[in-house]
Amino acid sequence: MSTVKLTVNGKAVAVDVEDRTLLVQLLRDHLNLTGTHVGCDTSQCGACVVHMDGKAVKSCTMLAGQADGASITTIEGIAKGDELHPMQAAFRDNHGLQCGYCTPGMIMSAIDIVHRYGGQLDEATVRAELEGNICRCTGYHNIVKAVLDAAGRMKVSQAAE
């Protein structure tokens, strides 16, 4: 057992876990943050994507101990109170989700994509960048629309800040 100290959605936490515990297990099983999902066991589907120090990571593919000292943001931590993150709002407004299972990972990956490209995105880039996230419901059409829509909204909201 080890104690992992990290910041999750802005709150400092210290969790005693078995050394083999994955970051996603720490989030789901120890902190009850069940918005982060597990859809495969080979780092392929992206349902488990969270942000570590501002960058998208697959939380099923790293040990909790590797996140010691890091700042983790999950799907539960991106809205400001009742105000949705622009990416969340864009997924809702563009019907970018159906069963909702891949959605948290999609949203977390998509935010990272918009950040990395400074909002300068086109359809082909979004499709290529979503390579690590699988959705079985939407056929991606509306997810791509949502990400492009959110890229615009995020630019506007950044400009406003």
Next chain:
Amino acid sequence: MGVEGIGARVVRKEDKRFITGKGRYVDDIKLMGMTHAHFIRSPHAHAKVKKIDSSAALKMPGVVAVLTGQQIVDDKVGNLICGWAITSKDGSPMKMGAWPAMAPETVRFVGQAVAVVIAESKNLARDAAEAVVVDYEELPAVADVHAAIKSGAPQLHPEAPGNQVYDWVIGDEGATDAAFAKAANVVKLDVTNNRLAPNAMEPRAAIADYDAAEEHFTLYTTSQNPHVARLVLSAFYNIAPEHKLRVIAPDVGGGFGSKIFIYPEEMVALWASKKVGRPVKWTGDRTEAFLTDAHGRDHVTHAEMAFDANNKITGFKVKTYANFGAYMSLFSSSVPTYLYATLLSGQYNIPAIHAEVIGVYTNTTPVDAYRGAGRPEASYLIERLMETAARQLKVDPAELRRTNFITQFPHQTPVIMAYDTGDFNASLDAAMKAIDYAGFPARKAQAKSQGKLRGIGVSCYIEACGIAPSKAVGSLGAGVGLWESAEVRVNPVGTIEILTGSHSHGQGHETTFCQLVAERLGVPVSQVSIVHGDTDKVQFGMGTYGSRSAAVGLTAILKAMEKMESKAKKIAAHALEASEADIVIENGEFKVTGTDKAIALPMVALAAYTAHNLPDGMEPGLKESAFYDPTNFTFPAGTYICEVEVDPGTGKTSFVNFVAADDFGRLINPMIVEGQVHGGLVQGIGQALLEHAIYDANGQPVTASFMDYAMPRADDVPSFNLSHTTTLCPGNPLGIKGCGEAGAIGASAAVINAITDAIGKNNLEMPATPDRVWRTIHAA
């Protein structure tokens, strides 16, 4: 149409919880004292289980129990059932081998469970499973249908000699042979419909909780039909009587058919919970999903079509071998028979059809309904054959279809189905216009000048949805009725709860079903909530599959609404001292038509519950229920056309354009309908280009992870150009046909027709991987 009524693009009510991480799926649920199950599964496709030694595992930390197949048989938990009886052409019933929840003696596919470890945590259960020693005696195995029916092939079940489940026929063989005898042209085609893994993104999971004092079970499970699960668990698997078993299907992360069935893991979790006296949770991993979720498709077919001198179809002969895997899953028997061969007329006038379907056991994962279930196989066969015929007869493929379209309705096909309405020319015209079919030759020439092979492919699909009229399916062997139930509860403050037997696992019922209420009462959808997925809340229901929730489930809600409205009008008329016939409902008010007298819905509801001043003899309360049994199937139909470009150097296919023109009857929420089509199209494209659940000759699965099985990803597929042509379904009062499966049914033929058009060779099997396309281009 109001702003939130029928036809409005209302943003989904359920989305907030999903986009904020507050969805509640089975694996998100924790119960006090919960234990964790890990299954020990056969690594062999066919073997005798000689001995299971769990002594070392039982000594490991945190291990609560190790339970085996023999114990579950000893405790008289029932074998898994197949719920649709099919009769062979010789009059004999289908031949089925027993399927125990865990194998006591013989395993017949890789992944079949032989034992389960129950421990304090998932990791401890996995650790202990490593220490359970199972002594297998390997037996010869067979994975391919043709190999399985050869004499001398390994035999799976003594009950099914030759590995044959049934040899079933439909249609008029004599009339069909006569048509072929007179044919001007005969077109022949052999096709394989590749085996697919459904891969809902949420792996299956179950939590069973036995209450010893009440002798009562609660099961949280990933189900598309919790009431059917309770019925089967109770009536056939001897878990508990129905009033002692509550089944809850909370948020479910996709189904596509694979979560219709009641699986061994749910049975074992319930049984084990009683045995260990604590809640038992099992969550599958992705490889378990590949090994144990019922697969889809896997047909091998030879077909011949007869044409007269005017290119009119005169006869159609089909022989299909359907691979069922190692056991007959819940509705498996119906998929290649009544869900497949009854659609073989497609959109065409075909005077004579004869089909023979041979169901075969192999040492592979059981096969059952997957999005479309039989109808994609039928549509793919017909539309590949139409394209082949156009090439052979040297006519335009769209024109050949037009020549043969059914244009008069109702139309009785030679294979049971009576199409009620449709306009196949309208959807073909719409799709051809959308893709600029006329301009294709110029685009092909342009692409050729750049060294690329351009192709265009048409697919005109029809499906039978709104499953299904109970009497009709009963006469064909179904073990259940396929009606739906609904209850409308108006609360004393005027808010409304709709209880439905339909189950949403992505379809958006929490929004679309509210839109019907908004349409009829003029109240905002925020005042309405949908209750589903819990057998303690909803009395009964048949669940969601076969594109049935709007056509059948929503119609049941409509029927309950009409009853509720009738009573509410009586209350309103009494309060307003008016005639009931003069009451109209608008904007949430009951009005006396032609006057300014009105009473708001909350006041009517309150009057119903205070009961201080109700019409004489009226019962208090405002709650009505209805069961709706459809009178016919519905027949969604449409045309998909795709244009592709193939790189002859690599064999890689790229999409230039993909258009869809669908006739779904009335649309409740076009935004949600479009989403259903997008998803279905990508599953069809996935089958055509990428997906294939492959077994080696010995029954070893070689595609049991996302590393090996090519799921469609965002950059594998295009954006889509959708449109709708509408003929209202006359079979239900809302005119709805259903939209959930169309994309998966129609897309794959459009893709393969386009690629074969591009490369100028007709024979190409799915999935058309770059390797396969390149070899086909360069084959002598």
